[in-house]
Amino acid sequence: MPSGEPLSSIGIKVHVRIRPTAKPSPMFHIEDQTNTVLIDLLKQNGGGAPESFVDQIAFSVNSITQSTDQSEVYESCGRALVKDFLEGYNATFIAYGQVGSGKTYTMAGDMKVNAHRGFIARAIHQIFEEKEADPGSGIVLYISYLEIYQEGMYDLLNQRSKDLMIIEESGYVYIRGLAKIPVETEAQALMCFSEGEKQRSYACHQINQVSSRSHTIFTLCMEKRVGRFKTEYDTVVAKLNLVDLAGFERLKKTNTSTGGRMRVEACSINKSLCLLEQAVYAIKQGQEYVPFRQSKISIILKEALSGNCRTELILCLWPEEYFLDETIKASRFAQRLKVLRTFSIHNKKIDCCVLNERRHAQEIANLQQELALKDALQGRPGLSFDDLTLENYSLYSRSLKYLCELNMQLEKVLSEHGLVEPIEEPQETESGVGELTNQGFHVGIAPPHARPHNPSASKPSPDEIHCSHLMLDYKEADPSNDVWETGSSFRNHVSCNITIRISFCLFI
Numbered sequence: 098m099p100s101g102e103p104l105s106s107i108g109i110k111v112h113v114r115i116r117p118t119a120k121p122s123p124m125f126h127i128e129d130q131t132n133t134v135l136i137d138l139l140k141q142n143g144g145g146a147p148e149s150f151v152d153q154i155a156f157s158v159n160s161i162t163q164s165t166d167q168s169e170v171y172e173s174c175g176r177a178l179v180k181d182f183l184e185g186y187n188a189t190f191i192a193y194g195q196v197g198s199g200k201t202y203t204m205a206g207d208m209k210v211n212a213h214r215g216f217i218a219r220a221i222h223q224i225f226e227e228k229e230a231d232p233g234s235g236i237v238l239y240i241s242y243l244e245i246y247q248e249g250m251y252d253l254l255n256q257r258s259k260d261l262m263i264i265e266e267s268g269y270v271y272i273r274g275l276a277k278i279p280v281e282t283e284a285q286a287l288m289c290f291s292e293g294e295k296q297r298s299y300a301c302h303q304i305n306q307v308s309s310r311s312h313t314i315f316t317l318c319m320e321k322r323v324g325r326f327k328t329e330y331d332t333v334v335a336k337l338n339l340v341d342l343a344g345f346e347r348l349k350k351t352n353t354s355t356g357g358r359m360r361v362e363a364c365s366i367n368k369s370l371c372l373l374e375q376a377v378y379a380i381k382q383g384q385e386y387v388p389f390r391q392s393k394i395s396i397i398l399k400e401a402l403s404g405n406c407r408t409e410l411i412l413c414l415w416p417e418e419y420f421l422d423e424t425i426k427a428s429r430f431a432q433r434l435k436v437l438r439t440f441s442i443h444n445k446k447i448d449c450c451v452l453n454e455r456r457h458a459q460e461i462a463n464l465q466q467e468l469a470l471k472d473a474l475q476g477r478p479g480l481s482f483d484d485l486t487l488e489n490y491s492l493y494s495r496s497l498k499y500l501c502e503l504n505m506q507l508e509k510v511l512s513e514h515g516l517v518e519p520i521e522e523p524q525e526t527e528s529g530v531g532e533l534t535n536q537g538f539h540v541g542i543a544p545p546h547a548r549p550h551n552p553s554a555s556k557p558s559p560d561e562i563h564c565s566h567l568m569l570d571y572k573e574a575d576p577s578n579d580v581w582e583t584g585s586s587f588r589n590h591v592s593c594n595i596t597i598r599i600s601f602c603l604f605i
């Protein structure tokens with residue numbers, strides 16, 4: 098993909114991961130060839146007993162895996178997205194499903210056993226592998242770890258953090274106060290992740306012994322320098338969000354229906370997921386107003402759902418009879434999400450030099466306008482400043498500086514040798530060829546200050562613009578010798594009988 102080229106819209110990918118279960122439902126099927134999840138529905142017979150499996154709902158997805166092998170799942174669902182991130186594209190990977198379906202197992206896994214490490218540790222490994230393989234790429238990485246617990250936002254990498262605030266600026270969402278920890282090695286990054294994990298809110302209930310009570314977003318930000326002077330844009334930046342959503346739960350099934358903290362947590366989780374679903378539905382329907390601001394997780398996922406981001410979702414399913422309703426509900430959400438389209442831009446940060454150049458270009462444009470206005474007022478129409486480009490401008494500024502220095506040098510050297518009188522008031526010379534001999538010709542090359550001007554033409558040609566160099570030639574002051582040397586080594590000849598010629602043409 099050529100740098101800086103925006104991509105056309107891309108669809109959100111949905112992968113399904115089916116967790117192992119002792120009692121799989123006979124009504125749950127998968128069709129590997131077409132990547133379809135099929136669920137049989139019982140037809141109710143006038144409120145009586147179900148007649149037969151007559152209806153079937155089909156959910157088509159991008160891939161389905163029943164593997165318990167973490168590495169296999171990462172290779173098929175994660176590696177490509179992390180590669181996109183390393184190339185400079187924003188990416189988000191979301192784990193979604195009911196409680197106990199395997200979201201945290203997929204994202205975090207078990208850090209103590211290598212083979213059981215989840216998506217986050219594997220992504221970190223892939224990123225540092227790439228960084229180390231190409232030390233010249235200058236990859237710089239930062240980590241943030243955010244938790245949304247009962248609509249409050251907390252920094253898992255800073256225990257003292259209070260409820261953080263979301264800032265939305267020019268369509269981008271930031272979390273004010275969220276730490277961005279620079280990490281140089283894989284070990285440092287894993288350490289950050291493990292420290293954050295320790296701060297997460299978990300609880301034990303009937304369905305899951307270690308159930309997440311919050312949504313978490315582990316973010317890796319990358320800056321990749323691509324050579325300061327090679328191109329205009331020299332830093333590629335990208336963000337990888339790894340999202341472990343809390344699972345929706347039926348209060349009766351988790352046995353948290355009798356009040357207390359876990360019930361409040363469950364209600365908050367269910368509500369936020371329901372609001373996220375509403376936002377997804379609104380985008381899918383093409384509604385003008387999308388209710389992102391109704392919940393923290395919705396607004397944080399705004400970019401992943403409809404902005405500059407490559408987004409993939411892993412739908413974790415637990416295909417037991419007991420959870421069939423939850424399986425259908427989760428599959429419906431994923432199906433809606435799958436039709437959403439985002440876009441993806443190769444993100445580049447403009448460096449200060451370029452910004453300065455742009456500022457100069459703007460300044461020139463403003464000055465040109467002013468000068469044109471002045472000329473018009475003074476009755477000098479027809480002068481054009483179009484050819485004074487940024488390049489010419491810097492050439493001009495350099496010539497000017499050079500001129501001033503040379504002028505002083507020239508005066509000094511010549512007056513030291515008693516060849517000329519020091520010049521108090523520099524003559525204003527706009528253009529032309531001055532000739533200086535050791536006979537005492539007064540020389541003054543004044544820094545031009547009026548405007549880009551060539552007396553011989555109303556509009557300077559680009560060639561003439563390039564003449565704004567000062568030429569310093571010298572030759573032996575022998576009239577028969579017509580060979581001019583160029584350069585400032587006339588200093589060595591000054592005591593001899595030489596002629597110095599200064600030619601310049603400035604558009605001032």
Ligand SMILES: Nc1ncnc2c1ncn2[C@@H]1O[C@H](COP(=O)(O)OP(=O)(O)OP(=O)(O)O)[C@@H](O)[C@H]1O
Nearest residue numbers: 116165196197198199200201202305308309343344
């Ligand atoms: N694909 C899988 N292979 C092996 N074990 C799994 C798999 N998925 C889940 N498990 C096991 O099931 C249990 C529950 O998984 P996990 O905690 O990841 O669910 P969850 O969706 O994150 O639940 P919650 O929403 O309550 O946090 C864990 O003990 C985990 O090890």
